[in-house]
Amino acid sequence: MSVTKRPAAPRPRAGRAAIPPPARGVWAESGHDSIVDTVRDAVASGRLPAGAKLIEADLAATFAVSRTRVRQALQRLSFVGLVTLEPNRGAFVASPSIEEAHAVHAARRLIECNIVRDATRHCTANDIRRLRAHCAAQAEAEARGEDVRLLRLLGEFHLLIAELGGNAVLADFMRQLIPRTALLQALYQHPRERGCGVADHLKLLDQMAKGDEAGAVATLRQHLVGNLARLSVRPAPTQMTDLASALRPPNAKSGSAPGAPAPPETAATPTARLRSRPR
Amino acid sequence: MSVTKRPAAPRPRAGRAAIPPPARGVWAESGHDSIVDTVRDAVASGRLPAGAKLIEADLAATFAVSRTRVRQALQRLSFVGLVTLEPNRGAFVASPSIEEAHAVHAARRLIECNIVRDATRHCTANDIRRLRAHCAAQAEAEARGEDVRLLRLLGEFHLLIAELGGNAVLADFMRQLIPRTALLQALYQHPRERGCGVADHLKLLDQMAKGDEAGAVATLRQHLVGNLARLSVRPAPTQMTDLASALRPPNAKSGSAPGAPAPPETAATPTARLRSRPR
DNA sequence: ATCGCCTAAATTGTGTACAAAGTGAGCACT
DNA sequence: AGTGCTCACTTTGTACACAATTTAGGCGAT
Secondary structure (H helix, E strand, O other), X not given: OOOOOOOOOOOOOOOOOOOOOOOOOHHHOOOOOOHHHHHHHHHHOOOOOOOEEEOHHHHHHHHOOOHHHHHHHHHHHHHHXXXXXXXXXXXXXXXXXXXXXXXXXXXXXXXXXXXXXXXXXXXXXXXXXXXXXXXXXXXXXXXXXXXXXXXXXXXXXXXXHHHHHOOHHHHHHHHHHHHHHHHHHHHHOOHHXXXXXXXXXXXXXXXXXXXXXXXXXXXXXXXXXXXXXXOOXXXXXXXXXXXXXXXOOOOOOOOOOOXXXXXXXXXXXXXXXXXXXXX | OOOOOOOOOOOOOOOOOOOOOOOOOHHXXXXXXXXXXXXXXXXXXXXXXXXXXXXXXXXXXXXXXXHHHHHHHHHHHHHHOXXXXXXXXXXXXXXXXXXXXXXXXXXXXXXXXXXHHHHHHHOOHHHHHHHHHHHHHHHHHHHHOOHHHHHHHHHHHHXXXXXXXXXXXXXXXXXXXXXXXXXXXXXXXXXXXXXXXXXXXXXXXXXXXXXXXXXXXXXXXXXXXXXXXXXXXXXXXXXXXXXXXXXXXXXXXXXXXXXXXXXXXXXXXXXXXXXXXXX
C-alpha cells in the first residue's frame, strides 16, 4: 500500500455551509497555541463577561476546529475554575461570588507566602536577574497600555517565583489560582485600578535578593491584601459583545504577518451574541 | 434516566475477537458511578501499578463505553496527577518520584494544617458527631480487613474536615492531594504498614471538640510527618495483573445484588497484560 | 552478526453523525 | 389575561470512523 505517506489532500472538510469558517488559526500563531490560552486570556481580561455562555459550536467555528477540541479545552478550563460546566446545559464563564473571592485570596496568601519564603532561600543571583528583566517587561507593557499583555505578564511573574519555590505541587496550585484571581479582578474591580502593582514586584525582588525572608513575605502579603481590598462588592458592569471579537485580542502581537493581513474576518458572522446564564 | 435505554444490543464491537467485552457496568453499580472513581481507587490501592499503560480501547471495553468517555476520564485523572498523559503515546499511571512525594506532603502539611485550624474554630457539635461516626466506620473497615473501603474512608475523612474548614478552594486542593498521597503510599510503603492510623484521627477529633486549635494542628502535623516517614526510598514491588481484574474491586460493596450474581466474568479474558512504560 | 531502513500492526488524535436533553414560542384551555 | 401543554429548534452527549503517529519486527546491506 505504501500509503501512510501523504494521501495528497486530507481536506474532507466540506460540512455545513452555514457559519462560514471565520478564520483559521489566524491569531493562534501569536504564541499561545491552544484554545485554552486564548479563552483564558479573554476571561481574565474581562472581554468575556462572567456568566457568559460558551456555546461549543460557536467556539469551534471561531477557532476553526471541531467540537472535540473545544470540549477538551472547556474541560481543562473548568478544572482551573474559570469555566463552569453544567451537565446537559453547557459551559459558562464562571461568575465567582465575593465569598469565593475571599477563599481564593486566602488560599493564595497561604500558599504564595510559603513559596516566597522558600524562593528567597533558594534563588540564585541569576534568578533574580531574570525576574528583574521580567519586571521591566511588565513596566513597559504598562507604559504602552498593552492591557492583555500586561495581565499575562503579571500572572507569569508570580508563576516564575512559584517555580523558584521548588515545590512543583504548590507551583501547580498557583497555576490554578492566578487566572482565578484575574477573573475576580475583572469582575469586581474598577477597570481603572486593575493590575497588581509593578512597584510591589520590584520591592519584593529587592528583598528576595537580600535574602530577607520575613520582609519578602510581608511585602507579598501586603501586596495580596491590597489586591483583595481593591475588590468591591458590586460586580463591575460587563458589556456584551459577540464571541469572536471577545476572543480576538485587541491587536495581535505586532508583526501582523503580511501573508495573512487579518481581514475583516468575522464581521460577516451571524455574531453569536453572548447571553449570560439565565439560570 | 442516566445510562441510556439500552437500545437492545449496543454491542457493535465485533472487530477483533480479542478482548471480549469483559463485563457491562457490572461493578459500576456499586456506588461510584464513574470511570474516574474506579480507576482512582485501583490506582490508590496499588492494584494498578505505577507506570502501567492505560490503553484507551481496553478501558473502553472494560467499562463498556466508547473511547470518548474514557478519554474524558483520563484527562480528569491527569489533572489530579494520578495519570500522566504523553501526547501521541498515551496514558500511564503516574509514577511519582520521591521528590514528588516530599512536595505533595509539604503541600499537604501547609494546607491541611491551616484547614484544621479553621475547622476547629467553625465546627459544631454536630459536625464532630458525624466525624466520630465516620471514624467508627473506618475502624470497622480496618477490623474487617476491607482494604479498599478503608482506603477510601481514610481519604474521605480528611476531605470532610477540609470541607469544615470553610474554604472551598483549599478543600478542592485537598481533593487533589488525597489520591496522590494514596498513590505514593501504594508505591513507597510496605503493604503491611499502609493506611494512616485511625487512632490519630480520633485524637484529632478530641482536640477539635475541645477547641484546642494548637493541639489539633500539632496532632495533624505529626500524623502527616509520620505518614511521610513511613515511605521508603525504594519503590515497593508491583505485581502485574490484567487490566480488568485490577479494576474490579476485590468484592463489591457487600450486598452483592442477587439480580446480578457477578459471575466469574472476565476469567476467560485474554488478559490484556499491563506493561509498564518503557520510556 | 549488527545496524539501519522499511513495512505492518497497534494506538492515539480529531472530525462528524446521530441521539438525548434542554429551551422557547405558540396555541388551546380555563 | 393567565396557565399549562406541545412541538420545533437549539445545544450538549456519545459513539464511531478515519487519519496520524508511534511501536515493533523483518529484511537486506555492510
